[in-house]
Amino acid sequence: MKRIFEVALGILAAIGGFVDIGDIVFNVAAGALFGYQLLWVVVIGVGAIITYSEMCGRVAVVSGRAAMDVVRERLGFGAGLVALIAGQLVNLMTLAAEIGGIALALQLLSGLPYRVLLVLGVLVLGVVIWVLPFEWIERVFGYVGLTMLVFAVAAIKLRPGWSDVGAGFVPGVPSSNLAVYAFFAVGLIGAATVPYEVYFYSSGAVEERWTPKDLGINKANAIIGYSLGGFLSFALMIMAGALFFPKGISPEALGTVALGAEVPLGQIGLLLALVGVLFAVGGAAIDSVFSGAYNMAQFFGWEWGKYRKPVDAPRFTIAWLVMLVLGFVIVVTGVDPIQVTEFSVIFSVVALPLTYIPILLVANDRAYMGRYANGKVANVFGIAYLVVILVVAVAAIPLMIVTNMGQG
Amino acid sequence: MSETVDLALGILDHQLVDSEDFRCGKVDDLELEGLQDGSPRVETILVGAPAWRGRGIMGRLAAALVRGRMVRVPWSEVSEVDSAVRLRKPSQELSLRRADQSARPLVEWIPGARSEG
């Protein structure tokens, strides 16, 4: 009974923590431009993160080694270092975007100046990471992030044409604007599979000392948690498709997203939406700070882990502090966080194969994984998604240039 | 012969863990011996930035940019090899984890630095 309770809690935290600023920006923009037509792509993205996380989690549990550790081992020092650098640049961009998102949400809630809230936000993040134990961080941000469900209520209340919504789950191409459509398809997959989630998930498995008997929880967390989290992405797109698309509203600011909850649900909808965004994005910021530190430590062999005393893992500790400061520096220059988000998602798509391929190889290595190596099902999905990821990685930058970041 | 060499190379880039379960670097390079007489074995594990010089272009670039000392860990210090390379002694006795020791004062002064997270 206690086990089921634990699993349920883990799933709840995964749902609330699934959505980050990239998902918000891309799902709402896609809904505003194409209505419900891109819903099927979100399904693909969710499938990709489930496949990838489950494999990464399984490798971490069986070997006690997390993502970047495995990457260096498989690719060797040289190629591994390239993967590390690419991964870190993407992590940093993502972190900057999330920090900006936090400040925007706080600004819409409080009316205080943006730059003040940037400083406040970063300080609070630093204190939270320092003080709270690992599981608490995940739980607090995950549970409160569940208020994002207000977007599901809003989407329903906006009375979308449900048969049109259903049609959106069937893969198809639009009659015009094909390049922009493809760009958003790439962005949606990128937003769902953003690398820090996987680095963090696999390191978390080691932090929480999962053993092979926890592999069932690993699977449940990944499959159920991320599926239901994907549900939140659907809600964002459907809300935008029902409200913004027919009115020709093009969302360029976080306030527009919040308006989508306010129009059908009034002030309570607005507040729940902003709080939900704040905690979902806040949790994502913390995850990406840690991912940056995990990656450095795991590549170079330093002692690491939130479960360690900071004095026992000083370089790891300094790494996450530096990461947080660098993220802040990027965003305090005044660059628009929404634009940083768009760049970070596109570049993370390009870097994704560098992490995915080693993981797929290790997960198949029977000498390493023993009886926990990939079975047929895992490999079917693993290889199918490898193809998807490679296609998307190659197409991302050309599409970004041709469509001028989706502006068309 | 090549099977043993493969096994030796198989531990390249693996995590090193000391007797107290602390992570203390990676197997950055290896010194093999006995290649001539047909029974190759690992003689020494090399740990540290200078050891990257033997790891290709990126390795030489990284070694040039990062200061550090190289530590030689004789193969006799290895107790077992599973997913990590486990050592018989604590890191200090093998001169490993020195960078963490030097970085310690930077973090120690912050309240709560000695409690587990």
Place this chain on the structure above:
Amino acid sequence: MPLVCLVLAAGCGGSGTLTEKQLQKDMETVQSAAVEGELLASDIARDRTSEPFARIHSGVLAEQAQGVARTLMKGQASRELESRRRQAASQARAVSSALEELHGSPGDRVVARRVLRELEDLSS
């Protein structure tokens, strides 16, 4: 978007000549801000929003419209597009100042109702 602009040398405002496509995009941006402003004004009038949110977001929308107005007034256009450019610029300015009114009195329901009517007229 400076990186993207560097790559897309032409058509990024660097040349200063307005194209049909760019004019269309600018008008859509202004229209989008106006319609969104209507939603916000309507919510303010019915007391369905919070004051900080109304103030901040109306400011963002006003800046969106004002940004288009600035670009349109600076640029040059061919003779066929010239009158449409001027019209679009004045539309952008009108939308922007209506939104600025909301921004200045974010809790005022009377102002909100009036701005709502203005924006409805402008966007029809």
